Amino acid sequence: MHLEEGPLEALLDNELDAVAAAEARRHLDACGQCRGELERLRSDASALEHALRALDHPAPQIPVERIVARAATRRLPLRWAAGIALLLLATGTAYALPGSPVRHWVDRLMGRAPKATMPGADVAGVALPPGQRLSVVFTEPRAPGIVSITLTDDSTIDVRRLGGAATFNAEPDRLRIETGNATTNFEIAIPRRAAWVEVIVGEQRMFLKDGPTVSGRYVF
Amino acid sequence: MQPSFHERFVELYNANFPRLFRALDRLSGDAALAADLAQEAFVRLYRRGETPDDPGAWLITVALNLLRNAKSTEARRFRLLSRTRGEATLSDPAPQPEETLERTDVSARVRAALARLPERDQQLLLLRAEGYRYQELAAALGLNAASVGVLLARAKRAFRTVYEERGDTNAS
Numbered sequence: 001m002h003l004e005e006g007p008l009e010a011l012l013d014n015e016l017d018a019v020a021a022a023e024a025r026r027h028l029d030a031c032g033q034c035r036g037e038l039e040r041l042r043s044d045a046s047a048l049e050h051a052l053r054a055l056d057h058p059a060p061q062i063p064v065e066r067i068v069a070r071a072a073t074r075r076l077p078l079r080w081a082a083g084i085a086l087l088l089l090a091t092g093t094a095y096a097l098p099g100s101p102v103r104h105w106v107d108r109l110m111g112r113a114p115k116a117t118m119p120g121a122d123v124a125g126v127a128l129p130p131g132q133r134l135s136v137v138f139t140e141p142r143a144p145g146i147v148s149i150t151l152t153d154d155s156t157i158d159v160r161r162l163g164g165a166a167t168f169n170a171e172p173d174r175l176r177i178e179t180g181n182a183t184t185n186f187e188i189a190i191p192r193r194a195a196w197v198e199v200i201v202g203e204q205r206m207f208l209k210d211g212p213t214v215s216g217r218y219v220f
Numbered sequence: 221m222q223p224s225f226h227e228r229f230v231e232l233y234n235a236n237f238p239r240l241f242r243a244l245d246r247l248s249g250d251a252a253l254a255a256d257l258a259q260e261a262f263v264r265l266y267r268r269g270e271t272p273d274d275p276g277a278w279l280i281t282v283a284l285n286l287l288r289n290a291k292s293t294e295a296r297r298f299r300l301l302s303r304t305r306g307e308a309t310l311s312d313p314a315p316q317p318e319e320t321l322e323r324t325d326v327s328a329r330v331r332a333a334l335a336r337l338p339e340r341d342q343q344l345l346l347l348r349a350e351g352y353r354y355q356e357l358a359a360a361l362g363l364n365a366a367s368v369g370v371l372l373a374r375a376k377r378a379f380r381t382v383y384e385e386r387g388d389t390n391a392s
Binding site: 013054057067 | 233366372373383
């Protein structure tokens with residue numbers, strides 16, 4: 001009686017227990033037909049392995065701290081932050097319009113235009129519509145910590161601060177982020193459909209999405 | 221002293237992230253999406269706060285569910301197993317034009333061959349190629365562990381037949 005295909009495949013994959021494997025090997029020593037079948041399975045496995053290599057990209061280097069920070073992130077605060085940021089953006093735009101009464105109201109109430117500043121919380125961020133062009137600018141000359149970028153199918157650009165401290169300043173085509181000397185990690189989620197988005201640190205462009213073409217680094 | 225959950229998580233992450241990413245990348249054909257989903261699976265594991273009995277099977281099960289959701293979300297316009305390579309980052313060395321063409325051609329052929337297999341066979345082949353054990357495959361795909369060997373053998377044979385057929389067709 002010959003060995004069946006399943007146990008032979010399991011033998012190749014080291015998935016048979018010790019007793020079954022020893023029994024199968026004894027049979028193979030004495031049976032040319034089963035040895036031939038084993039060789040055929042080995043050859044199929046080798047052809048598959050060779051073909052699949054054509055599909056591979058190198059795995060991204062994502063520090064485990066980033067996963068832990070994301071796990072600690074709650075979605076609700078981001079939504080609140082997104083709402084606040086959009087409100088501030090709308091207010092800022094209205095403030096900038098010549099002759100706008102908003103300028104008068106804001107000046108009277110606050111003396112100056114507000115900033116989307118969220119110090120103190122562990123996680124905070126802003127969500128902005130990408131528009132035609134958007135520059136995300138870290139004003140300090142060096143990256144404030146780990147900045148990681150992902151492409152999403154959402155409709156807004158989400159910039160999230162993980163720990164540290166930061167001030168977000170939203171303008172029509174620019175988001176300025178000031179971190180001072182605090183070490184702060186950021187996650188930036190960019191919609192795949194965004195037309196043009198760049199991420200700049202100091203004066204150096206680290207990432208650019210121009211239509212479907214992406215250049216630069218996802219993590220820096 | 222028992223390692224803390226955090227220490228076990230770090231160990232699991234280092235051991236499993238690359239293969240989880242590669243399996244998702246091969247299944248989806250979208251490296252950016254694969255990176256997102258692999259991260260999300262680990263985020264969920266961390267939020268769980270305890271290590272499952274079989275972490276490898278747990279992670280791949282969660283990741284496959286996430287991939288299924290991504291596929292079913294029309295807005296994602298997910299081009300499963302039919303697209304060529306996704307966008308390369310600048311951190312990868314820039315391939316030569318001939319190399320790119322050849323790689324894209326082979327990659328498209330492999331994807332086309334895989335696409336002709338049932339989804340379960342595609343998943344079996346791609347996950348096994350990443351070293352997932354029979355027990356993990358059975359748990360993730362809802363199979364009897366005793367039947368994984370024979371299913372794998374048949375799926376590999378079917379892949380080879382289709383792949384070589386397409387090679388002949390392309391060559392003629």
